[in-house]
Amino acid sequence: MPSISTKGLAMPESPIRKLVPYAENAKKKGINVIHLNIGQPDIKTPQVALDAVKNNTLDVIAYSRTEGSETYREKIAAYYKKQHINVTAQEIIVTTGGSEALAFVMGSIADADDEIIIPEPFYANYNGFATAAGVHVVPVVSKIENNFALPPIEEFEKLITSKTKAILICNPGNPTGYLYSKEEIKKLAAIVKKHNLFLIADEVYREFTYDGKEHYSILQEEGLEENAIIVDSVSKRYSMCGARIGCLVSKNKELVKTALKFAQARLSPPTYAQIASEAALETPNSYFTNVIEEYVERRNILITELEKVKGVRVAKPQGAFYCIAELPIKDADKFAQWLLEDFNINNETVMVAPAAGFYATKGLGKNQIRIAYVLDKESLKRAVNILKEALAVYQD
Structure with a gap:
């Protein structure tokens, strides 16, 4: 059998996209997946x-x-x-x-x-x-x-x-x-x-x-x-x-x-x-003013709600539309997969990006996730509540 290159074998999987098959399977079961994993804004293109x-x-x-x-x-x-x-x-x-x-x-x-x-x-x-x-x-x-x-x-x-x-x-x-x-x-x-x-x-x-x-x-x-x-x-x-x-x-x-x-x-x-x-490039400045105001509100809601969850530590973003949250778990990869396979509230769950893939140092970020707050405020509130309830019953 022909062999794959060493470079190809060393190529890392995307922590943002590697859980997509689990999300697709959840959707086939009728479960709504709130995507916190990817920086795809819901803001309208100009x-x-x-x-x-x-x-x-x-x-x-x-x-x-x-x-x-x-x-x-x-x-x-x-x-x-x-x-x-x-x-x-x-x-x-x-x-x-x-x-x-x-x-x-x-x-x-x-x-x-x-x-x-x-x-x-x-x-x-x-x-x-x-x-x-x-x-x-x-x-x-x-x-x-x-x-x-x-x-x-x-x-x-x-x-x-x-x-x-x-x-x-x-x-x-x-x-x-x-x-x-x-x-x-x-x-x-x-x-x-x-x-x-x-x-x-x-x-x-x-x-x-x-x-x-x-x-x-x-x-x-x-x-x-x-x-x-x-x-x-x-x-x-x-x-x-x-x-x-x-x-x-x-x-x-x-x-x-x-x-x-x-x-x-x-x-x-x-x-x-x-x-x-x-x-x-002809987009008026008002577009950015409105978008930034929206992201500030989303950030504030997300951080406020996460800080209420026992055992969670979160860094406050000053820009972009992401944050890193540290969870009271051992392995965020397993937790993220479990959320998609085995947990939902009223047929709804969340998809997060395990943060270990954002580090080069092995072992760092294992209990962290990246959250993209690119969704509307109500979706963010529901998502954090799902995380809260999931953490209360999850066992490493």
Whole structure:
């Protein structure tokens, strides 16, 4: 029998999606599953984006330029300028989602067995992208006790070796909802300049910051032009997850030139999705004002209700729309599967994402789950009540 690659065998399962078969089986039994496991907002996609696809008059769905259409990239650059990020269209490569942007970055900056330092817990697919690229993730632990703040910079220093190529952060964070402060970004900027590393920032949740706090981009930091790489996406910003449009942004000309070669190998990003994404840039600010208000209310309800549950500890998100909750159990994977197979209240149960898959350090996050508060407030209340009742009877 032909053999599977070592890389393929090492590829991790998604903690967000691996329980889908159990959820589908529950639904076949007539059980309603409340999905807390995936960051798929129920917020309506801006009408201007939907209309741009519906009303287009294309006769041929042709390839676009490899780096994305020039008009779209010019408009992305104008969007960034409003965010106090000064870049040009030539410093932007449009990608098939933020995922492809990150894959291009890893391919461009690291060789097999090189290392990238990432504060954990982190977006689970970073493990997958790193495995595909043959890159080693070197985790530095952030803790629920201090809301998953940036670990002491000394902890990063200890991990830097001759194989270290970059530090990667998600800001605001998935799965923690943590928002790095300007001071924390400056600390990271200093260390990457000192050691001649790249600083990669996944900034797809830039708009979603709460409690009067503001997002500070790595490309706002002076003197970081050669080190900074942004990964971005329209998925969450405009509730357009299925469009699969993102971008890579950097002022480092050699990095952009190299990433473009990876982009050429896949030809071009999808045409219709670029049309929708370009139109989405015309979305009025009122859209974001309303969306942020809604997420703040959802966050507050979720955190308040979780804090009432005996034995549960939860970190308070400052951005994005996720939180990590620590449960009074030993194994969240088994608990999550049990919820779908054996527990319901009035034919309703919940699907959560076990948090161990958001860590690189084995054994961490075993009793934690990630919750995405992308559902309406009543659904969130019912979901927490189901978790409460489930924890009261669950036996490890």
